[in-house]
Amino acid sequence: MGNFARIILAVCLLLPGLSQAHNVIGGVYAIGNTIEGEVGFSNGDMAAEGTEVTVTDAAGNELAKVFTDAEGLFAFEASQRIEHHFFANLSSGHVLELTLPADELPETLPGGAVVGTAQVKPVSANFSGDQVALQAMIEKAVAKQVKPLRQELAAYKEKAGLQDIIGGIGYIFGLCGVGIWWRERQKEKQREKDNASVS
Amino acid sequence: MHIVDGALALPVLATGAALTVAGVAIGLKKMDYDHLPQVGVLSAAFFIASYIHLPIGFSSVHLILNGLIGLALGWAAFPALLVALFLQAVFFGFGGFLVLGVNAVNIALPAVMVYYLCRHGISSPSPKVAATWGAIGGAGSIVITTVMVAFSLMLSGEAFLLAAKATFVAHIPVMVVEGFVTAAAVLLIRKVKPEFLGIDEERAYG
Numbered sequence: 001m002g003n004f005a006r007i008i009l010a011v012c013l014l015l016p017g018l019s020q021a022h023n024v025i026g027g028v029y030a031i032g033n034t035i036e037g038e039v040g041f042s043n044g045d046m047a048a049e050g051t052e053v054t055v056t057d058a059a060g061n062e063l064a065k066v067f068t069d070a071e072g073l074f075a076f077e078a079s080q081r082i083e084h085h086f087f088a089n090l091s092s093g094h095v096l097e098l099t100l101p102a103d104e105l106p107e108t109l110p111g112g113a114v115v116g117t118a119q120v121k122p123v124s125a126n127f128s129g130d131q132v133a134l135q136a137m138i139e140k141a142v143a144k145q146v147k148p149l150r151q152e153l154a155a156y157k158e159k160a161g162l163q164d165i166i167g168g169i170g171y172i173f174g175l176c177g178v179g180i181w182w183r184e185r186q187k188e189k190q191r192e193k194d195n196a197s198v199s
Numbered sequence: 200m201h202i203v204d205g206a207l208a209l210p211v212l213a214t215g216a217a218l219t220v221a222g223v224a225i226g227l228k229k230m231d232y233d234h235l236p237q238v239g240v241l242s243a244a245f246f247i248a249s250y251i252h253l254p255i256g257f258s259s260v261h262l263i264l265n266g267l268i269g270l271a272l273g274w275a276a277f278p279a280l281l282v283a284l285f286l287q288a289v290f291f292g293f294g295g296f297l298v299l300g301v302n303a304v305n306i307a308l309p310a311v312m313v314y315y316l317c318r319h320g321i322s323s324p325s326p327k328v329a330a331t332w333g334a335i336g337g338a339g340s341i342v343i344t345t346v347m348v349a350f351s352l353m354l355s356g357e358a359f360l361l362a363a364k365a366t367f368v369a370h371i372p373v374m375v376v377e378g379f380v381t382a383a384a385v386l387l388i389r390k391v392k393p394e395f396l397g398i399d400e401e402r403a404y405g
């Protein structure tokens with residue numbers, strides 16, 4: 001029996017890449033024309049390499065299919081300034097839908113019908129190539145700095161605290177209390193009825 | 200184990216919700232109201248169990264406990280698990296509200312099946328036999344649940360074998376752990392509080 005248990009335990013330890021976490025989390029961010037995104041589980045595991053992410057526009061027309069790399073990251077080169085939807089299926093009922101609003105993409109892209117942020121600024125004539133390159137560099141640098149913060153924030157949002165646990169248990173016990181109270185009332189009524197019929 | 204919103208087709212969601220309503224109705228009708236605190240305690244245990252991840256090698260697992268809940272509660276597992284699943288969706292963001300019905304059926308129906316399959320076994324006079332049936336109940340409920348999860352995904356368009364395999368393999372450690380935990384729980388409860396499992400003391404030790 002002991003040996004058997006040990007073998008089973010060994011098998012468990014050797015099974016790689018198991019994802020038991022419940023919540024699929026992720027995010028998409030625009031860096032210049034490139035939309036970068038990540039998919040993973042709330043326990044810190046990232047999506048398996050090669051997970052397919054389908055890119056669609058707001059109407060659901062498929063634009064492309066991209067695949068995640070070893071760190072659960074994927075990238076998509078936007079060619080239009082429209083709302084992008086990303087859909088990933090991590091099997092076992094784990095799906096994730098992400099949306100990138102059009103106004104996060106640079107205004108230099110040919111816009112689809114962008115409603116609300118329709119203020120298209122004309123690119124000024126002295127907007128030289130250097131400046132464009134500089135701007136792209138700045139965007140990239142900021143994105144790189146902000147990324148760990150984003151990840152930490154996403155993980156923090158997913159984390160349930162002691163308050164949630166105690167709150168949940170409280171609700172369950174409260175429900176039981178209501179059930180017992182209701183039950184007692186029924187019994188009380190029954191007793192009164194019985195007494196009334198006896199006397 | 201919890202399917203999230205957006206993964207399933209509408210007819211599947213509707214069927215799951217209808218089955219859950221039926222199950223809860225049967226559960227409430229069959230429930231012995233003197234056992235209400237017991238239902239609450241097990242509901243709370245399930246609520247917590249999914250939150251506590253135990254590290255196993257590369258990954259972590261969490262207990263589901265639907266086998267044990269089924270053995271102890273029978274049909275009352277439906278209301279107990281529905282309440283717990285609802286609160287998990289509210290507090291932890293596990294699963295979702297639209298899929299609540301499907302998730303409840305996938306987890307509670309195996310519990311009821313285990314109740315009918317293993318009830319007799321766990322009240323056997325021999326502790327060894329009882330523990331074995333407890334382990335079968337604990338692991339078996341997970342097996343049935345994974346098959347049902349895969350089935351729900353298949354009805355929504357995913358390839359059954361692929362989904363079933365992925366879910367099944369991912370839950371093998373859970374089955375093992377759950378088997379041990381349920382067997383141990385059955386042994387303990389038989390000793391200290393046999394009426395908790397609806398076991399007649401005379402029969403168990405006669």
